[in-house]
Amino acid sequence: MQEDGGIHKLTDHLFRSHAGQMVAVLCRKYGLEQLDVVLDLVQDSFEAALVHWRYNPLPDNPAAWLMQVAKNKAINHFKKESRFVPADSTGVAEQIGSQQTFQPEMEEAADAQLRLLLLCCQLDLPDRSQVVLTLHLLCGFGRTEISRALLMQAEAVKKTLFRAKNALKTQKTAFSQAAIYGEITRFDNARTVLYLLFNEGYKTSKGDEAIKYDLCYEAIRLSKLLLLHESAGEAENQALLALMFFNLARFPARLDESGHWCTLETQDRSLWNPTFIEEGYKYLRSATRSNLLTRYHIEAIIASMHCAAKTFGDTDWTAICYLYEQLEKVAPSPWVSLNKLAATSYITEPTECLRQLEILKRETVLSRNHILLMLEGDLWLRKNQPQKSMEAFEAALLVAGSAQDKRLIEKKLLLCQSSNN
Amino acid sequence: MKEFLMLIREDLGQYSQMTPEEMQKDIEQHMEWVGKLVASGNFKTGNPLSPEGKTVSGQKALLTDGPYIESKEGISGYYFLLADSLEQAAAIARDCPSLRLGATLELREVIQTGEE
Structure with missing residues (x-):
């Protein structure tokens, strides 16, 4: 019976995050070889919650309720399987015997999740x-x-x-x-x-x-x-989190109203989430306390520079180019080189950029990549060669995967045609 | 106001196919629905029913397991709703979140024999 009309509310994604916690805690207790049983028990616990909470007010601590139900179900299950020897036998035997409740410490649950994560990866x-x-x-x-x-x-x-x-x-x-x-x-x-x-x-x-x-x-x-x-690798973890927060801050601006991809240039920066940017800086400050400079550090700093620019025109491309050069050394990949070239194109003559682009085309797997071809199209347009530009955009159109990329390229093509006329 | 029994008939096996996120959403929708009914004074009580059960039937009082024989469908729970008419009760029932999972709702007015 529910009389209070939902005074308690469930935290967003509570079930998701606690599914992981329950699986981890039970796996730790009973061993990974019991994984399938554990998954079933956790599912049963959520079903119990579904049946109860549809009709009744939530318990004061839904997360603890779920964990307790899962643990009780596990105790009952493994009691029936009398020959089962738990992986972590210290203390489990008594619990199985007495059905005593064991309160999960927050650290215990987090530790179990971290272990499971490390094993999965x-x-x-x-x-x-x-x-x-x-x-x-x-x-x-x-x-x-x-x-x-x-x-x-x-x-x-x-x-x-x-x-x-x-x-x-x-x-x-x-x-x-x-x-x-x-x-x-x-x-x-x-x-x-x-x-x-x-x-x-x-x-x-x-x-x-x-x-x-x-x-x-x-x-x-x-x-x-x-x-x-x-x-x-604490500093690396901090840097990774900084990078994620800076990017997440821009998440709502990635797509326009009709779901089309927006480049940094066209994003509405007022949609960027200031709280997440703040979080990004918090983690970046911790990450840079040591002298360690990993790929996550460099990527986080690049992302922070984009977040710091009030408008696209304010972007500090010189610094970003330098950072991409460093990233090329730490974590070389054709993608990093392409990003570096794109950043370079804002501060360098198109002729020089096209020369570097030719090298990328020749020496990497990116010769038929639509982002590279689009950059090429932009560069030819800047050199006032709309014909060559159109060729590049048309090639990009052929290899672009998503409908949204295709639309973006078609827009560019229209732009070329108008400057060709 | 009159009192109505609302029986929820649904696939009793489907919960096992739902993910944690889906179950959380379902619970939240139910909480919101019931919360509104409490606020508007249309809610009296409600409870889930265990899927296990027995059926006793006929003059020989034949005993069988389960509330159902062939079908996976069964009554998963009930509500007592308060409404001015069957029509109003039905209108309330149309917002019940269980419908999104394919449930069938049966509404019956409770005849208040004591009042006569």
């Missing part, structure tokens, strides 16, 4: 599979949600999850082992996976905006877990 699997697994286990994403968020076929999600879960169940590191925190590479891998998760949300324009935003939100939530454990 250290499997011998493609990065994307680790993103899928992380979303499923730590963010409570179902198969359909993953397929919507990552634009994957439902069947592919199912197969990926099946393989990834098996890889996790059979990997060698025990959940509670202290060594989990000892290996620095685990944190490196986790950052890579979380960075990819964030970009899956941020860098694509296709699909449902709400779920894209959720991906970014979850990437930030999980990245904060990395900060729980001191030392292991």
Whole structure:
């Protein structure tokens, strides 16, 4: 019976974040080989909440209620399986015997999540599979949600999850082992996976905006877990968070009203979220206390410079070019070079830029990339060669993937035609 | 005001297919719906029903498990609503969030025998 008309409210995404917490705490207690049972128990706990809370006022602490129900269900389940020996046998036996409630400490729950995250990100699997697994286990994403968020076929999600879960169940590191925190590479891998998760949300324009935003939100939530454990690349974690916050601040301005991609130049900067920019600076300040300069540091600083520019014209391209040069040294990739060239194009003669662009075309996989071709089109236009510009834009149009990119290029083509006439 | 029993009939297995986020949204929609009904004085009470049950039938009082035999559908819960007419009760029921999950709602006026 509900008489108070919902005095308590559920925190946004409470279920999602607590799904991960419940899975992690139970896996820690009973071992990763019990993963499938654990997932079922957590699902049952949410169903219990659904049945109760549709009709009754929420308990004072819904999160604690959920965790307690999950733990009780686990105790009951494993009591029936009498031959089962828990992975962490200290203290569990009594709990199974007496059905005593065990209060989860916040640190315990966070620690369990961090361990599960590190394990999910250290499997011998493609990065994307680790993103899928992380979303499923730590963010409570179902198969359909993953397929919507990552634009994957439902069947592919199912197969990926099946393989990834098996890889996790059979990997060698025990959940509670202290060594989990000892290996620095685990944190490196986790950052890579979380960075990819964030970009899956941020860098694509296709699909449902709400779920894209959720991906970014979850990437930030999980990245904060990395900060729980001191030392292991703390400055890098701070830098990653700074980068995510600066980018998230611009999230609402990425697309225009009709869902078309907006370049930095055309974004409505009043839509940028000042609170997130502030968060970005907070993390950036902590990240730069040490002398360490990683790719995340450089990318975060670049993002901060965009956020600091009041208008597109105010952008400090000289500094940004310098930063991209540094990024090329730390984390070389054709994409970084292309970004550097795009930044350079604002402060350098088009002839010189076109020369550098030719090198990129010749030496990297980007020769048929639509962003490179669009940059080429812009550069020819600046040189007052609309014919060559049109050729570049037409080539870009052929290789552009999304309808939105195509529309953007068509706009540019119209611009060329008008200056050609 | 008159009193109406609203029975919610739905696929009892579908909860296991819902993700945490979907379940949270569903709960929030129900809380909002009930909250409005409480505020407007149209809500009396409501409770979920356990999916397990037994059926006793006929002169031989035949005992079978489950509230249903073939179908996965079953009554998942009930509400007592207060409304001036069956039409008003039906209008209230049309906003019930369970409909979004494919539920069927049955409304029946409670005959107040004590008042006669």
